[in-house]
Every structure is written in structure tokens, then in C-alpha cells.
Amino acid sequence: MRDASISEGLGRIVCPCALIGAKKGEIHDITTVAWVTQESSSPPQVTVALHSKRYVLELLRETGEFVLSLLAEDQEKIASFCGSHSGRDTDKIKALGLELEPSKAIHTPRLKDCLANLECKVTGEYESGDHVIVVGQVLAANIDPSRKPLLYYQHQITRWG
Numbered sequence: 001m002r003d004a005s006i007s008e009g010l011g012r013i014v015c016p017c018a019l020i021g022a023k024k025g026e027i028h029d030i031t032t033v034a035w036v037t038q039e040s041s042s043p044p045q046v047t048v049a050l051h052s053k054r055y056v057l058e059l060l061r062e063t064g065e066f067v068l069s070l071l072a073e074d075q076e077k078i079a080s081f082c083g084s085h086s087g088r089d090t091d092k093i094k095a096l097g098l099e100l101e102p103s104k105a106i107h108t109p110r111l112k113d114c115l116a117n118l119e120c121k122v123t124g125e126y127e128s129g130d131h132v133i134v135v136g137q138v139l140a141a142n143i144d145p146s147r148k149p150l151l152y153y154q155h156q157i158t159r160w161g
């Protein structure tokens with residue numbers, strides 16, 4: 001063991017690489033997120049930390065729902081693109097040619113191809129530090145059991161294994 005910077009220490013938290021999607025009318029934005037975790041089992045709930053300036057936050061505040069799509073290890077390009085462009089000036093879904101399908105429990109469509117989709121209704125929002133913690137109750141899920149997750153580790157998008 002050795003002393004380390006706070007940034008190096010925080011970089012050892014293993015995070016999933018995911019997309020959060022929200023759709024208001026015809027406007028559908030998907031944004032890369034890593035600060036995601038389950039925080040309750042009954043009801044099943046997740047939290048996502050979003051910076052207050054994220055466009056996707058504006059959209060999900062209006063609709064009260066979002067899809068959390070956990071990415072698979074070969075979906076690095078999607079994570080990079082959706083994490084470096086804003087829905088304010090880029091239609092990320094069109095730019096990447098992402099395929100969508102109707103969700104089971106909410107109006108926001110889900111990704112056709114990823115590790116897992118969690119369909120969520122917003123049940124809370126808390127300002128904390130420079131981010132807003134959004135709490136979502138998971139109403140439905142689907143998975144691809146054959147795939148491994150894409151991760152965010154040491155401040156980088158990282159493949160499983």
C-alpha cells in the first residue's frame with residue numbers, strides 16, 4: 001500500500017458504464033453515466049448522479065421517468081460519444097444509428113442492444129455537491145445474459161476482464 005491522491009483513491013471505485021435516456025415529446029436524449037448504483041431492494045431503486053447542467057436532467061425532470069441502459073463491453077464507442085456530446089445540439093441516437101424499442105412500463109423507449117435496460121420512474125431528487133442525485137424506482141428490466149459489462153475504472157472506460 002502507498003499514500004495516494006484523493007483522485008487516485010476515488011478512481012478505484014468500480015462503476016458501470018451506462019446510458020441514461022429521457023424523452024419529452026419528440027426530443028430523446030441519451031447521456032453516458034458512471035456514477036450509478038442500486039440503493040434499495042424493496043422497492044427496487046437506483047441512484048444516478050447528474051451534473052445540474054445536463055440536458056438529460058432537464059428532460060427527465062419534465063417526464064418523471066428514465067431508462068438506465070447498462071452497456072456491454074463492446075459498446076465503448078457509444079459511451080464515448082454520448083459522454084462527449086450534448087443533446088442540446090446533437091441528436092445522439094441518430095448520429096450513432098442506435099436502435100430502440102418500446103419499453104414495457106414507461107413511455108421512454110429502451111435500447112434494443114445492450115447488457116440490460118432498467119425502466120425507472122423518478123421517486124426523488126437531491127442536490128449534493130456539484131451533482132444532483134436522481135432516485136429511480138425500477139419498474140421493469142430486460143437483459144442480454146450472454147454479454148459482459150462495460151466499466152468505468154481509474155477515470156477511464158474499461159473493458160471487463
Ligand SMILES: Cc1cc2nc3c(=O)[nH]c(=O)nc-3n(C[C@H](O)[C@H](O)[C@H](O)COP(=O)(O)O)c2cc1C
Binds near residue numbers: 053
Ligand atoms: C465514461 C463517462 C462517464 C460519465 N459519467 C457521468 C455521470 O455519472 N454523471 C454526469 O452528470 N455526467 C457524466 N458524464 C458526462 C456526460 O455524459 C456528458 O457531459 C454528456 O455530454 C452530457 O450530455 P447531455 O447534455 O445531453 O445530458 C460521463 C461521461 C463519460 C465519457
